[in-house]
Amino acid sequence: MSGESRYLAMDEEVVCRVRRHPAVLFRPFIEAFGAIVAAAFLGTLLSPAAGSDLIDTALGMVAIFFMARFAWRGWEWNVAHIVVTDRRIFEVSGLISRRVASMPLTKVTDMTYHRSLLGRLLGYGDLRVESPGQKQAVEKIAFLPRPDDFYRTVTSLVMAKSPRHREEVVHRVDHDMGGDDTGPLPRVIV
Numbered sequence: 001m002s003g004e005s006r007y008l009a010m011d012e013e014v015v016c017r018v019r020r021h022p023a024v025l026f027r028p029f030i031e032a033f034g035a036i037v038a039a040a041f042l043g044t045l046l047s048p049a050a051g052s053d054l055i056d057t058a059l060g061m062v063a064i065f066f067m068a069r070f071a072w073r074g075w076e077w078n079v080a081h082i083v084v085t086d087r088r089i090f091e092v093s094g095l096i097s098r099r100v101a102s103m104p105l106t107k108v109t110d111m112t113y114h115r116s117l118l119g120r121l122l123g124y125g126d127l128r129v130e131s132p133g134q135k136q137a138v139e140k141i142a143f144l145p146r147p148d149d150f151y152r153t154v155t156s157l158v159m160a161k162s163p164r165h166r167e168e169v170v171h172r173v174d175h176d177m178g179g180d181d182t183g184p185l186p187r188v189i190v
Contacts (some may be wrong), residue, residue, distance in 0.1 A: 004083050004090075007083075012086065012087055013086045017081055017083045017084075018146070019080065019145070020142070021124035021143040021145040023122050023143055024142070025077055029070055031070070032063075035062055035067070038063075039060060039062055043059050072095075079092075079095055081093075084153055087106075088102050088105055089103050089154065090102035090103070101138045102137055105157050108129055111128065111130070113125060113127050114127075114128075115147060123145060125148075125151075126140060126142045126143070127140070127144055127151060127154070128141075
């Protein structure tokens with residue numbers, strides 16, 4: 001039994017479940033690594049002699065803060081999931097207090113799909129899901145892995161009119177996840 005199954009309605013079927021792309025951890029990692037390098041450099045520069053424990057301790061605490069922050073973000077990333085069912089999209093997140101943000105597929109009117117150059121290189125993209133006249137709990141889903149598959153899945157479910165057609169989409173999507181992305185990057189010939 002998966003962790004998000006407690007948030008499913010009766011007869012609701014999970015179509016796909018993803019965790020954000022690990023690229024979401026890139027910035028906290030760089031900050032932690034930079035803090036360690038800066039603390040080591042400043043420690044050797046400002047306190048080369050014995051008796052300067054206060055400076056070394058302060059720099060060490062700053063480095064530990066950034067490492068702990070990176071570990072916390074990694075733990076948050078590991079716990080959070082985005083789930084698409086045959087009826088809605090929801091995101092489960094939070095370590096201490098759990099947050100479940102949900103949007104029924106019947107409310108989806110527009111979707112904007114975006115992949116930056118870095119996203120194309122690393123394999124992630126962003127999806128903005130819109131509903132007219134009201135703010136939804138799930139609006140932008142950033143750092144989606146296999147974003148083309150996710151987009152096709154949500155589009156197929158939103159476009160499905162009859163419950164029978166929706167059932168066919170659910171079963172077809174289970175087998176299709178893992179296809180190509182938006183295509184190769186253009187070649188540059190110099």
